[in-house]
Amino acid sequence: MRREYTSCVSLRLRARRKRFETPGQSEGVARDTIDSTFDQIRSMKVRGAGRIARSAVSALKVYCESGKFDSTKGFYGGLFTAGEKLKQARPTAVSLPNAVNYVLASARRKQAAGGTLRGSVKAMQEVCDAFLTSSLRATRTIGEYGSKRIRDGDVVLTHCNSEAVTAVLTAAHEAGKRFEVIATETRPRFQGRITASVLAGRGLDVTLIPDTAVRVYMRKVDTVVVGADAIAANGAVINKIGTSQVALAAHETRARFYVAAETYKLSPTTMTGELVEIEQRSPLEVAPRAWLEANAAVKVQNPAFDVTPPEYVDLIITERGIFPPQGIILLMKDLYGVPWSD
Numbered sequence: 001m002r003r004e005y006t007s008c009v010s011l012r013l014r015a016r017r018k019r020f021e022t023p024g025q026s027e028g029v030a031r032d033t034i035d036s037t038f039d040q041i042r043s044m045k046v047r048g049a050g051r052i053a054r055s056a057v058s059a060l061k062v063y064c065e066s067g068k069f070d071s072t073k074g075f076y077g078g079l080f081t082a083g084e085k086l087k088q089a090r091p092t093a094v095s096l097p098n099a100v101n102y103v104l105a106s107a108r109r110k111q112a113a114g115g116t117l118r119g120s121v122k123a124m125q126e127v128c129d130a131f132l133t134s135s136l137r138a139t140r141t142i143g144e145y146g147s148k149r150i151r152d153g154d155v156v157l158t159h160c161n162s163e164a165v166t167a168v169l170t171a172a173h174e175a176g177k178r179f180e181v182i183a184t185e186t187r188p189r190f191q192g193r194i195t196a197s198v199l200a201g202r203g204l205d206v207t208l209i210p211d212t213a214v215r216v217y218m219r220k221v222d223t224v225v226v227g228a229d230a231i232a233a234n235g236a237v238i239n240k241i242g243t244s245q246v247a248l249a250a251h252e253t254r255a256r257f258y259v260a261a262e263t264y265k266l267s268p269t270t271m272t273g274e275l276v277e278i279e280q281r282s283p284l285e286v287a288p289r290a291w292l293e294a295n296a297a298v299k300v301q302n303p304a305f306d307v308t309p310p311e312y313v314d315l316i317i318t319e320r321g322i323f324p325p326q327g328i329i330l331l332m333k334d335l336y337g338v339p340w341s342d
């Protein structure tokens, strides 16, 4: 444990020391924004798969807006460096690399096509804006589609805090459906409290329960709706730690299990068999420093996510429609092409 704990701290320090470097003249604001966005995502001050994607793209937009670049090459070079750094902030939520890659792929195409520095900067600002707008629109569309799956009188359980899920529940509530929500507290970071307070603030009937009480309450649950940090080609869902236990309990009582996720949470590399890395976070999220030091012989593990196999998932609600987990591969091929055809 001691070694893990130390390595965690030193990793964080090393990440902090490795500052972002841009070529060109007026990078002060951009450098600060990229570095602080990286830190905020890593420390989970900014969290939620959709939010971290938008926050990274917003930081790239600030870079574009930051001023005088020496040359087109310098501008694109700084953008690539910034994007590559931001992608490293958290490893599991594929929304982050997908969003950054959307901007960088466009930058590569535009750089190859040539053009003035001014035109390049403007074009990249527009690409960032396009992502930000479509991301927010996607969440609203998921809310609309998903709300139709909530029925009057349902008891709906959710885990952690997902904007896609709160969009579904809020839209159902606004459509006049009367249902009850159970939110798990979601240790160790208690994001379930955010869900409970957001939904209660919007007038929904919500009850907060400890994660350990899920099986007790599942008997009265009709539908589970959770978000996703990544979805694999086989329809497996990578989401907040504890999701797979919720899915098991739902399977036992035959409660429906729905996942609400924007398509930029589909992981294209899983089409060729890559696994999604599960983030291990600091032991300090599990126990306070004094306790860890007093119990140095105790090993602490803190995986932030787990994998729910497709067999436990009924439907995946995206802005492109609602799919059974086995249908996700078709959507992925449509969005990302067939990886083995190159």
Ligand code: RI2
Residues within 6 Å of the ligand: 047, 048, 049, 050, 051, 159, 160, 161, 162, 163, 164, 165, 191, 226, 227, 228, 229, 239, 240, 241, 304
């Ligand atoms: P939206 C969160 O991860 C949760 O696992 C949540 O289900 C998922 O992102 C999707 O959230 P974390 O950042 O994008 O709390 O739907 O570790 O908001």
